Amino acid sequence: MTDVDEAPGWDAIDAVLAALYPGIEPHHVGYHPPRGFVGGALQGCSAYPAEGHWHYVTYGLSELYQPQSEDDPEWSGWGFELTLRVPRKPDDDQAPGWPFAMLQELAKYVNNNQVLLKPGHRIDLRQPITGHPHLPDAPATELTVYALTMDPQLGQIGTPNGDLIFLQVVGVTADEKETMLASTTADILAKLAERNPLLVTYPDRRAATP
Template sequence: MARELMVDVADEAPGWAAIEAAVAIRVSDQNPLHWGTNNLPGQGLYGLSAYRSTGHWLLVTFGMTELFSKNSDELDVSGWGYELTMRVPMDADQPPAWSLRLLERLVDYVFASGRPFTEGHRMDPGGPITGQATTRLRALAFAADPELPPIDSPHGSARFLTVVGITADELDRMKATTTAEILSELAERSPMLVTDPTR
């Protein structure tokens, strides 16, 4: 994420506006931090926003759905049908760089492979999700976002899929049971499923 992103979403980006409207219902009125990429719309991650919430950052991708115009043949669904979210502790004036890189790589993976994520999916990236050996979080799980509802725009419907960092042990337990069962346990301690690399 090399550049800060400034976009006027009034009329020319109804998909973008639908995402922001859904988030605005859940977070206080604020100007989120924005980052952009060099991708053109429909070619990968276009932007990412970080919203301040209670004790954590809420990260939201822009680019998995159709932000500016309708290009896909599936009229009822916008793009891939979802945007990614992630929550990380708010312990600085910006979210940690690793969390932004992680979301960008996940979006790149979907565009390159043609294999979208969905609720219940798990991923082992082959190392610590922060890139640092100091964390126990070595894998990822995907779930319906705990607070953001599905959205509708002129380009179709979409939902929010949240990314949760998990330990190798939690990944093994998910394989033995279900992703949902272990995420439910995590939600008892962190209802918003905050990914805390220090846990």
């Protein structure tokens, strides 16, 4: 394997996921165009069958391969990867397709607009966060905003290419966004976490805040 082929950042993500999900094979997808082509965003995304939900984790917003000399040694690429959790029935063995598509769209938003996302930020899609009705398997939903927080299980890790945070995107309603603006994103997500500690995004959920 040459230096170009080595992927120490990718390996670091794999390692933390293997520790969280030992012996579990994820459902993985790759994206096109491939690495290095204009317009590309993610290299891939894995969905792990967790207890009661699917746990999606992206590859490509951090530096997966050998860094360039001008890259910041403290942070890997953008310094984060995205995660998303959606409900899963006990007998489900096929991860829904819409989260793979929506995470790619969010990654394109980051790359095209040079947006450095952090916990507490929000992305207002002004349309269903599932991609409904444009994506084939996307459920209808009242959730139109993604709120960002640190993934409660993956957190922040160090890699040979620098640190990265796993930023979990959590679907919320327009009303919940307005409440976040009046208080903080963290306050509203903390209230949601009282009944939903891992902040699984349930498309059929209605607003939980006044």
